[in-house]
Amino acid sequence: MSMLNKLSTIQSATTLLVLALSTSAALAAAPAPDAMIVAYKAGKAAAVRAEGMAPQVEPTLARFISAEGQAARPEVVATLRALLQRADPAGYAASCEAIRDADFLGQLGQLRCPTLVISGERDPGTPPALGQQIADAVPGARHLLIPAAAHASVLEQPRAFADAVLGLLAGLA
Numbered sequence: 482m483s484m485l486n487k488l489s490t491i492q493s494a495t496t497l498l499v500l501a502l503s504t505s506a507a508l509a510a511a512p513a514p515d516a517m518i519v520a521y522k523a524g525k526a527a528a529v530r531a532e533g534m535a536p537q538v539e540p541t542l543a544r545f546i547s548a549e550g551q552a553a554r555p556e557v558v559a560t561l562r563a564l565l566q567r568a569d570p571a572g573y574a575a576s577c578e579a580i581r582d583a584d585f586l587g588q589l590g591q592l593r594c595p596t597l598v599i600s601g602e603r604d605p606g607t608p609p610a611l612g613q614q615i616a617d618a619v620p621g622a623r624h625l626l627i628p629a630a631a632h633a634s635v636l637e638q639p640r641a642f643a644d645a646v647l648g649l650l651a652g653l654a
Contacts, residue, residue: 523577523578525577526578529577530570530571534567534568535566537573538562538565541565542561542562542565544604544605544606545631545637546631546632546637547629547630547637549629550629550636557636561633561636586615586618589619590618590620593620595621595652595653596619596621596622597624597625598613598616598622599612599625599646600613600624600627601627601630601632601634602628603629603631604632607632609626612624612626623649
């Protein structure tokens with residue numbers, strides 16, 4: 482079975498959860514003051530609505546992929562840059578607001594499936610301490626730190642990310 486087929490198994494699995502902190506949905510659960518998160522995301526949403534995506538592209542790239550990762554994977558950076566440039570500002574702003582308003586930390590203890598929380602070591606938006614906090618809240622969850630990766634660890638360190646997910650799957654067999 483190819484790695485792509487193995488990873489696609491994750492999409493259809495109902496007894497498995499991988500919380501990859503390469504998405505910022507966990508940001509609202511951060512131990513930072515709620516007002517700071519709300520202000521940041523509200524400001525970002527307003528800026529995108531007023532100015533479009535162009536001013537957000539490079540700062541987002543810097544948060545998503547470390548400088549070393551950008552140097553090592555220029556093709557990934559180019560693709561992500563193009564995606565961000567083409568992103569619909571209204572949709573991007575709405576996602577900022579959805580992240581701002583999400584708070585699932587209190588419900589994580591209800592999960593009853595094998596769970597792997599993946600964090601990038603250099604993620605400024607969802608730092609490793611938050612990944613550990615999330616893993617601690619889910620019964621039996623494990624936290625994995627991907628070294629030298631920022632927010633989009635799946636893009637920056639795809640082999641390490643895939644190995645982590647495949648390791649979780651192997652443990653289910």
